[in-house]
Amino acid sequence: MKPLNKKRLLLSMFLVFLTGCTLPAGLPGNAQPSGLQIITPQNGTVYTVQDWIIVKSTFGVETGATNVVLLVNGEVVREDALDGSIPSGTIQQPWRASAPGTYQLQTKLLTADGGSHDSNVVQVQVGESAASQTPPTVETTLAPDYTPTPEATPTLGAPQATAIKDSNCRFGPGQAYEITGYLLSQQTAPIVGRRSDSTWWVIQTEAGVKCWIWDELVEVSGDTSNVPIVEAPPTPTPSPVPLSAPQPSAPSGTLNCTSSVQLTWQPVSHPNGVAYYEWEIDGPGGKQTGTTASTSQEIIVACGNSTYTWRVRTIDNLGNTSGFSDTLTFTVK
Numbered sequence: 001m002k003p004l005n006k007k008r009l010l011l012s013m014f015l016v017f018l019t020g021c022t023l024p025a026g027l028p029g030n031a032q033p034s035g036l037q038i039i040t041p042q043n044g045t046v047y048t049v050q051d052w053i054i055v056k057s058t059f060g061v062e063t064g065a066t067n068v069v070l071l072v073n074g075e076v077v078r079e080d081a082l083d084g085s086i087p088s089g090t091i092q093q094p095w096r097a098s099a100p101g102t103y104q105l106q107t108k109l110l111t112a113d114g115g116s117h118d119s120n121v122v123q124v125q126v127g128e129s130a131a132s133q134t135p136p137t138v139e140t141t142l143a144p145d146y147t148p149t150p151e152a153t154p155t156l157g158a159p160q161a162t163a164i165k166d167s168n169c170r171f172g173p174g175q176a177y178e179i180t181g182y183l184l185s186q187q188t189a190p191i192v193g194r195r196s197d198s199t200w201w202v203i204q205t206e207a208g209v210k211c212w213i214w215d216e217l218v219e220v221s222g223d224t225s226n227v228p229i230v231e232a233p234p235t236p237t238p239s240p241v242p243l244s245a246p247q248p249s250a251p252s253g254t255l256n257c258t259s260s261v262q263l264t265w266q267p268v269s270h271p272n273g274v275a276y277y278e279w280e281i282d283g284p285g286g287k288q289t290g291t292t293a294s295t296s297q298e299i300i301v302a303c304g305n306s307t308y309t310w311r312v313r314t315i316d317n318l319g320n321t322s323g324f325s326d327t328l329t330f331t332v333k
Contacts, residue, residue, distance in 0.1 A: 035060065035259045036109045036119040037300050039290065041208045043122050050129045050158045050226075052094045052190050054206050057107045057119055058300040060088035060259065067110040070095060072103050085112040088285065088302055092206065096158070097126040129226060156223035159191040161203050163218055169211035171319030172233045173200035178321045180278075180291075181205045183213060191220070193230035202230050207290050236318045241271050245325040246295070246312050252328040257303035261332075264296045265312050265325065272316040280324070283308035291315075307331045 040056035047053055059065055064085030070078045070093045077095055097103060103124050109117040161183070169181035173195050183189055183203065192210060193202030200212045201220065212232075246265035255261065263281070268274055276291045281299055284306045290297065301308065309329045314322040 281310035
């Protein structure tokens, strides 16, 4: 294996938030109050070899984290040093596969006391990109004393969209579609599809959601010649059956100190079908949002009388969105 090239993490790009709170010591059985969890991508997510895979992990360790290592199929592919000893936060580590295949993603947290924590393992599938056109072979007879000068082939890189300003990302190409994501000013996302006239682009957000963004709102870079044309989803129409919000189940109230909690809610049935649920939680580390096709979501939490509020809503297969559910509140001792 080649020597690891350690990069000092740029907080403005990859460290989403650092709470800085100190977790209480002396838990029963010397248990760790918190740990390390990959929250993006979700298990089974499909990419192409052109896509950047953004591995997003949340962590919380009493002794303070100093480095986060990304492993792919058990091999170290990058290590990021944090700015000091950080007790808790969220980190994003981009990686791109060089060939199609199935990949096991895992992160490892190194702590100030020389310890380490391993995250959960997430499996993703990377497929072929759109096939490029092969130019026809041209046969040329050259003079015996002629030596051609090789021309450099420009490398444009993977297609990406960078937001000119804070911009909404929608379920389809037009304002008739619901907003399902966003791209902040100067934030970049990989392009995975386009409208036939290239007036709208399909991007993949950090949360793993694919959505449409208007060309006038972004600056496009990289080679877009092989970006596939994507058919727009059906235009949303009012449904005779209202789309209801899920009923949140747990957690609520006061909880004993724990490293993570499972947000759960009741499933929603609708004639259009349910595409996914969007959850939102606000706590000491700031607001987190995400989507899932299941009716639960694991969240890393901090101890020390930390209070959290959360809610959830439904998005159907036509892009219609329900209102948010009632808010539940819980406190971790």
